[in-house]
Amino acid sequence: MNNREETFGINVFKVREVMRIPAITRAPEMPASVEGMVSLRGALVPVIDLAKYIGIETDCKPGIMIVTEYNGHTQGFLVRAVDNILRLDWASMRVPPAMLVAEMGGLVTAITELQDNRLVMMIDVEKVLSETTNFDSDALIIKSVQPLGKERTVFFADDSSVARHQIARTLDAMQVKHISAINGRQAWVELAKMADCAEAAHTPLKDMVQVILTDVEMPEMDGYMLTRKIKADKRFTGIPVLMHSSLSSSSNQQLGKAVGVDEYVPKFEPQKLAQTLAKLLG
Missing domain, CATH: 3.40.50.2300 (Response regulator)
Known part of the structure; x- marks a missing residue:
């Protein structure tokens, strides 16, 4: 997801599909970053706007939904665009600087540099889910x-x-x-x-x-x-x-x-x- 020249990444092995945003049903008493629910093949899936969650203000509306599956939980993430699918070695990932960790509230777990010199920040999806759904209700x-x-x-x-x-x-x-x-x-x-x-x-x-x-x-x-x-x-x-x-x-x-x-x-x-x-x- 790109905005303000920032690029975020998630593990492709956890991505089930990438699709245009379907009709979203609003639901009451949900966190501000949760847009609502969508029905995918008979299952109700919560939809999270990542830009809103991260706190990025933008005039660009999201155009893509990434459907992910984590630990038996399925959810959709709204993003502006999907740039690329890359094969990266975890050894090339670096621990984010303390200042970035503090600024992002622990949201970024790793950071790496692409060949075009852009930095990619890997999102802690478990943190997103724990704060927007009942993922952590154990x-x-x-x-x-x-x-x-x-x-x-x-x-x-x-x-x-x-x-x-x-x-x-x-x-x-x-x-x-x-x-x-x-x-x-x-x-x-x-x-x-x-x-x-x-x-x-x-x-x-x-x-x-x-x-x-x-x-x-x-x-x-x-x-x-x-x-x-x-x-x-x-x-x-x-x-x-x-x-x-x-x-x-x-x-x-x-x-x-x-x-x-x-x-x-x-x-x-x-x-x-x-x-x-x-x-x-x-």
């Missing part, structure tokens, strides 16, 4: 999560502030200690430090952390590369890796298994996440 489900009853620690990595909050809430309900990182590279740096400390103390690393949980899509180092590094380092022997992602298709799960992931849980199912963690934590 409080009652999390309340039903039972305490583990054992002292355990989980290290998790996710670039989405919403996802990190959801994971932390689940672990808190389980009464499990946790350490977090905002991307794969930061996670690897912190985990390597922990491994060095354990080695210096002649203590198995698995006594310090019992499960590593990772997202797939993260700037600078994705979950696949992080898992490869963990599985290639003997110091992490006995520590299972749980992949937790909105990319939950069988092909994505197979990619995870190929790099050594022990379990794969789709976002965001707190009860299933808690059950899987309980099994891995023993």
Whole structure:
């Protein structure tokens, strides 16, 4: 979506279709950026105007609707135009500067530069959905999560502030200690430090952390590369890796298994996440 010479991006794997904007039915008591609902093949889909959500004032009306599917939720995003579909390596993505994070309220999770020198800001769609729909309405489900009853620690990595909050809430309900990182590279740096400390103390690393949980899509180092590094380092022997992602298709799960992931849980199912963690934590 372009405006004020700004370009935003979302992962094409989460895009179901791109279409002209159909008739939108207005609904009462919705956030200002939610235009209403549309009927797609018999299903009611909420429609979000991304420019309004981001706070961009423009005279240009949106002309395209991008239909996306995240964690079993379908929604439409209104944008001015779709420029291009590009294949980009997550290693080429960079963590956005602190000033941009503050200005955008955590909406941008990664940034990269195109060949024409334009900067593309990757949108945290989970954050958009949590603030405009009932995507984050898992409080009652999390309340039903039972305490583990054992002292355990989980290290998790996710670039989405919403996802990190959801994971932390689940672990808190389980009464499990946790350490977090905002991307794969930061996670690897912190985990390597922990491994060095354990080695210096002649203590198995698995006594310090019992499960590593990772997202797939993260700037600078994705979950696949992080898992490869963990599985290639003997110091992490006995520590299972749980992949937790909105990319939950069988092909994505197979990619995870190929790099050594022990379990794969789709976002965001707190009860299933808690059950899987309980099994891995023993």
